[in-house]
Amino acid sequence: MYDVAIIGAGINGASVAFELTQKGKKVIIFDMNGVASGGSGAAGAFISPKFSKAGELKEIIHDAFIYSMAFYEKNFPHLLTKAPLIHIAQDEKDSEILKYYKEHTDLKLSDEKNSFENETVSMEAGIVNAHGMCSAMCKSAKFVNSKVESLVYDDGMWIIDEIYSASSVVMATGAYKQVIQEPYIKLRGIWGHRIDIKTTTENKNSLHQFVSISPSKDGVLAIGATHNVHYHPESSTEPYDVQEGRAELLQKASRTIDLENVEIIRDYTGLRSGSFDYMPLVGSLVISKETLADTNIKFKTKKPNFEEYSYYPNLYMINGNGGYGFVLAPYLAKILSENILSGKKISDRVSPARFFARWAKKL
Ligand SMILES: Cc1cc2nc3c(=O)[nH]c(=O)nc-3n(C[C@H](O)[C@H](O)[C@H](O)COP(=O)(O)OP(=O)(O)OC[C@H]3O[C@@H](n4cnc5c(N)ncnc54)[C@H](O)[C@@H]3O)c2cc1C
Numbered sequence: 506m507y508d509v510a511i512i513g514a515g516i517n518g519a520s521v522a523f524e525l526t527q528k529g530k531k532v533i534i535f536d537m538n539g540v541a542s543g544g545s546g547a548a549g550a551f552i553s554p555k556f557s558k559a560g561e562l563k564e565i566i567h568d569a570f571i572y573s574m575a576f577y578e579k580n581f582p583h584l585l586t587k588a589p590l591i592h593i594a595q596d597e598k599d600s601e602i603l604k605y606y607k608e609h610t611d612l613k614l615s616d617e618k619n620s621f622e623n624e625t626v627s628m629e630a631g632i633v634n635a636h637g638m639c640s641a642m643c644k645s646a647k648f649v650n651s652k653v654e655s656l657v658y659d660d661g662m663w664i665i666d667e668i669y670s671a672s673s674v675v676m677a678t679g680a681y682k683q684v685i686q687e688p689y690i691k692l693r694g695i696w697g698h699r700i701d702i703k704t705t706t707e708n709k710n711s712l713h714q715f716v717s718i719s720p721s722k723d724g725v726l727a728i729g730a731t732h733n734v735h736y737h738p739e740s741s742t743e744p745y746d747v748q749e750g751r752a753e754l755l756q757k758a759s760r761t762i763d764l765e766n767v768e769i770i771r772d773y774t775g776l777r778s779g780s781f782d783y784m785p786l787v788g789s790l791v792i793s794k795e796t797l798a799d800t801n802i803k804f805k806t807k808k809p810n811f812e813e814y815s816y817y818p819n820l821y822m823i824n825g826n827g828g829y830g831f832v833l834a835p836y837l838a839k840i841l842s843e844n845i846l847s848g849k850k851i852s853d854r855v856s857p858a859r860f861f862a863r864w865a866k867k868l
Contacts, residue, residue: 525846
């Protein structure tokens with residue numbers, strides 16, 4: 506019997522495994538294709554804030570950026586490469602946003618000169634070794650390489666595939682099919698492609714403009730990533746066109762930096778998992794049938810009270826990080842672990858219950 510079972514060993518599941526094992530909990534983690542085999546294994550894993558004017562997403566990524574940089578540096582310094590980040594405006598409108606950003610942010614910016622004509626923001630940021638980080642975080646948990654097909658709650662515990670049992674379950678399944686399906690939980694899979702290239706061009710900084718370009722190490726640098734909403738590995742009839750993805754990445758990178766003697770040495774592809782309001786989903790899952798049957802609850806209200814809803818016992822999810830999984834995961838895992846271990850409230854802005862409230866209102 507385990508304290509917590511986690512389904513999915515991407516950066517979300519791995520971060521929760523790390524938090525809970527650090528607190529002495531007995532954790533089992535499942536992945537159907539191995540550690541970091543989903544979106545996390547494809548990620549360039551750049552750690553950066555969101556350069557926009559305002560909004561809830563910008564705020565949470567800002568807080569997560571500060572938290573996660575310190576977290577990675579403290580716990581896994583060998584898997585974090587710190588490097589100056591230069592974010593370059595794509596056009597006039599973007600320049601205005603960056604100017605506004607620079608005037609209002611409390612992050613420490615660098616005033617070192619650079620040769621880019623467009624407006625830029627520079628700061629110290631980082632890049633994580635994606636696969637190494639997920640593996641290191643899962644190390645103190647029991648890892649099982651298998652697909653979880655069934656979850657049954659019986660006599661105060663969750664039975665997983667009729668073999669394993671745990672007091673609590675965390676679903677960290679990214680853009681894949683949810684193990685427990687609820688009609689109000691809808692996630693978009695956004696296909697991404699990135700490449701490692703060999704080049705004689707030396708690059709010292711992380712450059713973010715039309716794509717992200719990493720600093721070079723031993724003549725190799727990473728370029729990523731595409732955002733392809735038309736291709737999905739489970740529903741597309743045509744195979745993914747790798748050549749087209751490569752051409753797009755090189756063309757976009759070349760608008761920022763001249764790359765000489767390029768040889769593509771590796772492709773990475775995977776799905777990001779995004780929610781429909783772009784904010785992550787962290788916390789307990791509402792049982793829609795039971796909650797809808799409660800005649801005391803008003804669903805057509807502007808101010809829903811999430812505490813009135815019925816929830817699956819000790820069942821949680823962490824998902825919907827979009828293109829910021831490596832920035833958000835350690836921060837969200839801390840919030841979720843505190844909720845699991847001591848009942849600390851999770852903000853309504855990330856609670857999956859907000860999607861239930863919107864869905865139920867429309868019924
Ligand atoms: C090309 C690309 C580049 C990116 N670049 C960056 C970047 O620079 N910076 C950044 O912060 N983020 C980046 N991202 C986004 C980031 O990778 C994602 O936000 C993150 O990987 C999401 O992690 P996750 O753990 O939620 O999902 P995933 O990594 O997809 O993990 C889910 C796991 O669950 C497993 N699983 C699903 N269902 C089951 C089941 N029933 N049983 C067992 N296992 C199951 C899957 O096999 C998978 O390994 C990028 C993404 C892509 C695709």
